Amino acid sequence: MDQFILNNQYNIGHICTTRQCEAGLGDKVAMRWLSSHLEQHDYTFNELDRDSSRFANVLSGLGIGSGDVFFTFLPKMPEQFCAFLGALKLQVIVGTLFSNFGEEAILDRVGDAGAKVLITKKSFLKKISRIRERLPALRVIILVDADEHFSDDILSYGLSMSEASDHFTTALTPPETPSVLHYTSGSTGKPKGVLHAHRSILMQHFTTESVLGLTPDDLFWCTADQGWVTGTSYGIIGPWSMGVTQVHFGGGYNAEEWFRILQEQRVTVWYSAPTALRMLMREDVELYRRFDLTSLRHISSVGEPLNPEVIHWARRTIGKEIYDTWFQTETGAIMIANRPGIEIRPGSMGTAVSGIEPAIIADDGTIILDETHGNLCVKVGWPSMFTTYLNSPTVYASRMKAGYYYTGDTAYRDADGYYWFRGRSDDVINTAGHLISPFEIESSLIEVAEVAEAGVIGVPCELLYEKVIAFVSLHRQASFSRELELKIRLHVTNKLSSVATPHEIICVDSVPKNKSGKIMRRVLKASYLGTDAGDISTLED
Amino acid sequence: MDILAELTPIFREVFDDDAIVVTRQTTANDVDAWDSLSHMNMVMAVEVKFNIRFALGELPSLRNVGDLVDLTAKKLAKK
Numbered sequence: 068m069d070q071f072i073l074n075n076q077y078n079i080g081h082i083c084t085t086r087q088c089e090a091g092l093g094d095k096v097a098m099r100w101l102s103s104h105l106e107q108h109d110y111t112f113n114e115l116d117r118d119s120s121r122f123a124n125v126l127s128g129l130g131i132g133s134g135d136v137f138f139t140f141l142p143k144m145p146e147q148f149c150a151f152l153g154a155l156k157l158q159v160i161v162g163t164l165f166s167n168f169g170e171e172a173i174l175d176r177v178g179d180a181g182a183k184v185l186i187t188k189k190s191f192l193k194k195i196s197r198i199r200e201r202l203p204a205l206r207v208i209i210l211v212d213a214d215e216h217f218s219d220d221i222l223s224y225g226l227s228m229s230e231a232s233d234h235f236t237t238a239l240t241p242p243e244t245p246s247v248l249h250y251t252s253g254s255t256g257k258p259k260g261v262l263h264a265h266r267s268i269l270m271q272h273f274t275t276e277s278v279l280g281l282t283p284d285d286l287f288w289c290t291a292d293q294g295w296v297t298g299t300s301y302g303i304i305g306p307w308s309m310g311v312t313q314v315h316f317g318g319g320y321n322a323e324e325w326f327r328i329l330q331e332q333r334v335t336v337w338y339s340a341p342t343a344l345r346m347l348m349r350e351d352v353e354l355y356r357r358f359d360l361t362s363l364r365h366i367s368s369v370g371e372p373l374n375p376e377v378i379h380w381a382r383r384t385i386g387k388e389i390y391d392t393w394f395q396t397e398t399g400a401i402m403i404a405n406r407p408g409i410e411i412r413p414g415s416m417g418t419a420v421s422g423i424e425p426a427i428i429a430d431d432g433t434i435i436l437d438e439t440h441g442n443l444c445v446k447v448g449w450p451s452m453f454t455t456y457l458n459s460p461t462v463y464a465s466r467m468k469a470g471y472y473y474t475g476d477t478a479y480r481d482a483d484g485y486y487w488f489r490g491r492s493d494d495v496i497n498t499a500g501h502l503i504s505p506f507e508i509e510s511s512l513i514e515v516a517e518v519a520e521a522g523v524i525g526v527p528c529e530l531l532y533e534k535v536i537a538f539v540s541l542h543r544q545a546s547f548s549r550e551l552e553l554k555i556r557l558h559v560t561n562k563l564s565s566v567a568t569p570h571e572i573i574c575v576d577s578v579p580k581n582k583s584g585k586i587m588r589r590v591l592k593a594s595y596l597g598t599d600a601g602d603i604s605t606l607e608d
Numbered sequence: 609m610d611i612l613a614e615l616t617p618i619f620r621e622v623f624d625d626d627a628i629v630v631t632r633q634t635t636a637n638d639v640d641a642w643d644s645l646s647h648m649n650m651v652m653a654v655e656v657k658f659n660i661r662f663a664l665g666e667l668p669s670l671r672n673v674g675d676l677v678d679l680t681a682k683k684l685a686k687k
């Protein structure tokens with residue numbers, strides 16, 4: 068794997084752009100950009116290299132340098148890729164935010180990281196303006212769609228780029244240099260910043276080739292948003308480290324448009340999420356018959372467990388295999404996977420990727436034999452392993468025990484080495500591939516004046532894997548109505564994100580708590596599902 | 609009642625963007641914060657504003673704001 072690195076240069080931005088040009092791929096299309104209206108614009112590796120260098124110079128001109136933190140807060144668009152790679156060239160740490168985040172979600176992440184620069188769009192400026200005073204480290208905001216600078220600290224991307232030099236020499240970047248920052252939710256407390264290092268490119272490159280099965284001649288489409296680790300590891304880094312052409316689409320889910328893209332662009336490998344694939348499954352079968360997908364070799368999937376039904380559906384209707392893969396923000400790259408060359412076991416996570424040593428471990432630290440479920444762990448030391456939770460070293464330490472990283476997932480391994488996902492060992496909700504903290508949603512809910520208490524759970528959902536259900540009790544003078552339900556939904560959406568917004572809000576007299584005041588989500592879940600709540604002896608009177 | 613004109617303030621509140629001006633041709637691709645989840649907020653906001661209810665089966669056929677205006681008008685006419 069180390070042979071991939073030349074001259075000890077681990078810099079992700081350099082490898083994905085300059086090195087590809089040096090290898091003779093300068094005129095090759097790096098990104099085929101399709102706008103939400105399907106307008107096409109190709110960017111060559113030369114252009115990607117030039118624009119990312121310009122952006123490195125823009126940041127450098129603002130006094131930003133190695134170790135500083137920069138955030139993108141954008142929907143999928145070309146500027147995001149240039150900014151991401153340019154910042155990495157400068158050895159700036161890059162955090163990426165989902166464009167559906169609300170102001171509290173932004174504040175928690177940008178504030179925790181002490182980010183100095185953020186790039187966004189004019190339409191998102193209102194959210195940031197409301198929290199700007201609580202972000203003292205944030206010196207500059209760059210707007211991709213402003214023709215002129217708004218002020219000394221709100222700058223136009225276009226104008227800044229036009230004044231920046233094309234030339235930038237990336238400094239030699241050692242493997243441990245901090246690189247990408249993604250925040251992830253736990254069942255308690257604020258989201259944690261998962262910090263990666265430039266060495267992650269080793270594993271991202273290796274798995275793009277060996278798990279996703281890409282070759283340099285492929286045309287690859289990863290539908291993941293860049294706010295998600297998949298969107299950076301496999302929507303940017305892995306493919307471009309191999310000189311592979313990528314399609315990126317600025318629109319949302321639309322079955323007909325997606326199939327048109329697969330057909331007309333001749334996509335050869337497609338990486339998407341189970342929720343999207345399940346949505347496709349619900350479409351009229353006539354839709355698929357209208358499209359020729361002979362260029363598509365296979366599909367890979369990531370985000371939440373892939374139901375066997377989806378695999379059977381793809382075989383039956385479009386004649387393609389779907390390979391489910393498993394990884395986390397913390398692992399940085401795929402660790403366990405179904406993949407070309409090994410038998411697919413529908414419903415399984417697949418087998419360990421070469422060089423990765425997963426283990427199933429009991430709560431007492433004992434490594435468990437096959438066929439028994441326990442904590443899914445990974446032996447530390449893999450190349451894309453995160454370096455820390457930013458500002459939370461004790462949480463990081465709590466996840467590392469006896470040389471293993473505890474993923475928070477539970478699973479078992481069968482006798483043939485296939486892993487089978489069982490669930491989470493905590494209350495974190497996985498909805499449409501997003502890990503959501505019930506604590507964060509509960510905190511947001513009780514900010515609504517009428518809400519006295521809140522308890523949030525995730526329950527099984529055929530489409531999203533899990534959906535968010537909120538139980539609220541109201542202050543005595545308040546009453547539940549459609550207007551209040553809307554108020555609550557908009558509050559959560561605009562403070563946290565649309566994915567955190569409850570699918571159902573259920574008004575109850577009181578939220579069950581134990582005698583120390585902790586919300587008993589287990590009781591709420593049993594009540595919702597109509598199952599046995601188990602031991603309720605600690606329930607508050 | 610000019611339903612289209614009434615929708616602009618609703619969209620601005622729901623999608624938290626004061627610059628939104630909706631037309632009959634506006635789709636989710638034209639509004640940054642409009643995704644499949646915030647779509648449900650928008651639907652509920654329209655229901656509350658006009659005191660109507662949409663059936664689940666009516667929603668997937670909405671291609672743009674114009675379709676939403678027409679469906680809302682149909683519901684109001686039946687009241």
